[in-house]
Every structure is written in C-alpha cells, then in structure tokens.
Amino acid sequence: MKPEKIKQGDNLRVIAPSNSLAIIGNREVANERFKDVGVSVSYSKNSEKQDEFISSSIKERIEDIHNAFKDKDIQIILSAIGGYNSNELLPYIDWNLIKENPKIFGGFSDITILLNAIYAKTGLITYHAPHYSSFTEKQGFDYTWEYFKKCLFFEEEFEIHNSETWSNDVWWMDQEKRNFLKNKGRYTINHGEAEGTILGGHLGTFALLFGTDYLPSLKNSILFLESDSESNENEIFRLLESLTQQKYFEEVKGILFGRFEKDTVSKEKLIKFINKNEKLKKIPIIADLDFGHTEPFFTFPIGGKAKMIASKDSSKIIIKEH
Numbered sequence: 001m002k003p004e005k006i007k008q009g010d011n012l013r014v015i016a017p018s019n020s021l022a023i024i025g026n027r028e029v030a031n032e033r034f035k036d037v038g039v040s041v042s043y044s045k046n047s048e049k050q051d052e053f054i055s056s057s058i059k060e061r062i063e064d065i066h067n068a069f070k071d072k073d074i075q076i077i078l079s080a081i082g083g084y085n086s087n088e089l090l091p092y093i094d095w096n097l098i099k100e101n102p103k104i105f106g107g108f109s110d111i112t113i114l115l116n117a118i119y120a121k122t123g124l125i126t127y128h129a130p131h132y133s134s135f136t137e138k139q140g141f142d143y144t145w146e147y148f149k150k151c152l153f154f155e156e157e158f159e160i161h162n163s164e165t166w167s168n169d170v171w172w173m174d175q176e177k178r179n180f181l182k183n184k185g186r187y188t189i190n191h192g193e194a195e196g197t198i199l200g201g202h203l204g205t206f207a208l209l210f211g212t213d214y215l216p217s218l219k220n221s222i223l224f225l226e227s228d229s230e231s232n233e234n235e236i237f238r239l240l241e242s243l244t245q246q247k248y249f250e251e252v253k254g255i256l257f258g259r260f261e262k263d264t265v266s267k268e269k270l271i272k273f274i275n276k277n278e279k280l281k282k283i284p285i286i287a288d289l290d291f292g293h294t295e296p297f298f299t300f301p302i303g304g305k306a307k308m309i310a311s312k313d314s315s316k317i318i319i320k321e322h
Contacts (some may be wrong), residue, residue: 010039047064201224261293289317
C-alpha cells in the first residue's frame with residue numbers, strides 16, 4: 001500500500017513521537033524549503049511539550065499520531081527529531097486507523113521503530129527520511145533534499161549515487177563552521193545481485209522489534225542498516241549476530257550498510273566479522289552508503305522494493321518501487 005506522492009498544495013504535519021519539537025531552534029530554513037515546493041507546515045498539538053524524558057506523555061504522543069493520520073487535510077507526516085522512546089507507543093497505536101488513512105510518514109533513527117511496525121501491521125510503505133529538524137540544516141543539504149524529492153515527489157525508479165562530500169560534525173551547534181570530507185565512496189564486501197523488500201534503518205532500534213509482532217517478515221528482504229556513535233563495534237556486531245538468528249533470516253537477499261559515524265566501526269573489522277559469520281558471508285553486502293547519522297543522506301521506502309548489484313569494482317542500487 002503506497003501513499004500518494006507529494007504535490008503542490010499539500011500539508012505537512014510535524015509530530016514528536018520521540019523527543020520534543022521544543023528542542024529544535026530556528027525553523028525558518030525548514031519552513032522556507034517546504035514553502036518553495038508548495039507545502040505548508042503545521043505542528044501537532046502536543047509536539048512541544050516535554051517531561052523529564054524530553055517527550056510529551058504516551059497518551060499525548062498517541063493522540064498526535066492518530067490526529068495526523070485521520071486529518072483529511074494532512075498528506076505528509078514527519079517526525080520532529082529522534083530520541084529513545086518511540087517503542088513505548090506500539091501497544092497503543094490504532095493500526096486500522098492508519099491503514100484506512102494511508103499517507104506519507106517519515107523519519108529515521110528512533111523512528112525506525114514506527115517505520116517498520118507500521119509496515120508490518122498495516123502494509124503501508126513508510127519512509128526512512130530526514131526528520132523535520134534535518135531540514136533546518138543550512139549547508140550540505142542539497143543531496144539530502146534531492147533524494148527526498150526523488151523518493152517522495154516522483155513515481156519513477158531511481159539509482160542511488162554517492163554524495164561528493166560528507167560530514168559528521170555537530171552542525172546544529174554551529175551552522176557556519178562546517179567540516180566536509182571528500183566521499184571515498186561505497187565498497188563491496190560480498191559480491192552478488194539481489195532484489196527484495198526494503199526493511200531496516202537504525203540497527204539498535206530495529207533490534208528492539210526482534211521477537212515481537214511488530215517486526216516485518218524478513219522473507220525476500222534487502223536490509224538497509226546503520227548505527228550511531230553511541231554504539232561501539234562490539235555492540236554492533238552483537239546486534240548483527242542477533243539479527244542472523246531471527247526467523248527467516250536465511251531468506252534475506254542482501255544487506256546495505258549506511259556510513260557509520262567516525263571511529264565507530266572500521267572497514268577492516270566489519271569485513272572480518274562478516275567473513276567469519278556463516279550466514280552473513282553468503283549474501284551480497286555493500287557498505288558506506290549515504291544514509292544514517294552522517295550528512296547528507298538519501299530517503300528510502302520501508303516496504304518498497306530495491307535492486308542491488310555488488311561487484312568488485314562497482315556497485316549499483318536502484319529503488320524500484322516507492
């Protein structure tokens with residue numbers, strides 16, 4: 001089930017299923033970007049409330065999600081920002097309401113929980129996409145904006161190309177003093193070709209779904225996985241091992257790793273871990289793609305379809321259905 005693409009005159013509702021919108025400062029840059037493409041922005045009733053967990057209550061966050069989906073004047077829903085606690089919401093979501101009111105829902109990081117759970121429970125394609133807060137980034141946003149449009153404004157399949165530069169700085173602290181690095185590009189760990197349904201997102205958050213009814217079936221999937229600097233190598237490898245023990249992992253067709261933050265996982269260690277894992281070394285794997293917790297990054301559909309070609313000297317990723 002695919003929501004309609006974005007068009008001029010659409011309305012975007014910003015909700016805060018994780019951390020509060022209140023922690024986001026200057027919003028003018030984000031609102032101007034959306035205004036330029038004919039999209040108006042509004043904020044959910046409880047999005048700026050925050051308690052000691054930097055969120056509104058579970059009841060208030062559920063109210064905002066439900067209201068955004070059932071409001072006929074809203075076509076796009078984006079998370080304000082990430083955090084740590086969107087999994088609290090799963091037992092209280094009205095899945096039928098979402099299924100009966102399909103619309104674009106996007107975010108990343110902690111929102112990985114909701115992206116995959118909504119797809120699992122309703123069949124609605126969701127989007128691993130920039131938070132609303134991401135759109136406040138002044139510099140280095142062109143690639144992110146380009147692929148957001150390719151995925152959410154147009155029907156045509158598109159190929160993922162490497163960004164020219166990337167950054168892992170705290171851009172929200174100082175928008176003027178940025179540190180951009182030349183992108184060395186992706187690399188292939190295991191060769192092969194695959195097509196499948198896109199699942200995944202932030203690995204540690206995706207793992208919170210293991211063993212629950214909210215985890216989509218891994219059958220015929222291509223996993224897009226990334227992590228952040230709060231997880232070290234050992235934690236990431238432990239989570240990958242746990243992933244291989246999930247039901248139907250043997251039917252996973254391939255894995256794409258987003259770029260890890262600086263000093264989180266080395267290329268050499270990742271390759272060694274995959275080569276010693278009997279299940280992982282059997283499937284095509286490409287790493288250092290432009291998605292995750294570095295900037296810029298591309299948008300992709302959870303529940304959509306992708307094709308990957310992993311070869312020694314080159315690779316290709318095409319988003320086929322979104």
